[in-house]
Amino acid sequence: MNKKALFKFLIKANEHGYASGEATPSKREKDGSTTILFFSGEWSMHDNFFGGEPYGGRLVVFHKKKPHWIMVYYGNVSQRADNIAEVYAFLQHALNRMPHDAPFRGPKRFSERDFVYKNKWTGDLERYSGEEVILHKKKEIYRAWYMGGLVDQREE
Template identity: 45%
Template sequence: MDEAALLQFLLDASRRGYAAGGSVVKVKEADHSTTIVLEVGKWRFHDNYFGGEPYGGREVVFLEGRPVWMAVYYGWVEGASADPERVYVFLQRALREAPAAFPVRGPDEFSEGASTYRNAYEGGVANFSGEETIHEGGRLVYTARYVGGLVDRRPGD
């Protein structure tokens, strides 16, 4: 598999998926989860999450129908005084700024007004873990943790 092609597809999917806000098609599933699916050529992106508040989910990338990459994530708005809608709209804007070198979540840092998004991670697209936070006026209002990487890499799998 071409890792550069995976990175390019992830960058496109990260901007056209959840981060796109109301313009993306979201399907409510019978199990009360929400699914977003994007397809480009031989590539398919499948994001399935539960929540609300807090939320958790997984993203899987398929190449020619086989899973090749995945990420698992869990996040929440901190404290009762933070407005979840405002926090998640800001999160979507930050996620649209995902860097080409690591388009898994948002950039290392993104600020707008009194809000600041930070993404700290270890590893690369093949094997990673990280945490993203949002601060408003210096106060922590959101945290999410994520982990993932390449899957199904053994010959014969």
């Protein structure tokens, strides 16, 4: 497995996925979920999620059409938030700052105006889990959990 190539693809896919904003091409599925696809050479990303409050989904990275890496996620904006759209716009700004050495959502900390994003994770590319929160004026208004890692790696 080429970890360096996977890291590189995850960063590139993030730039073209949900974090890039509303211009991201997406498809509404028959089951009510939304899918975002991204392709680059032998790599592809399939991000499928159910929106609304709360939301949940999974992002799968394929290499040569074989599943290679996965992230599952679940979260929501709290009732305390005044403007859900503003919270998700800020989340996208945070996710756009994904660390190149730890491509698990956003950075450890990011702030803008009265918002603060915090992300805490354990593990590495092979197996990880984490939690992210958003504070507005020091009050928690968003929380999400995620986990994942490599899939289908054992050779038979």
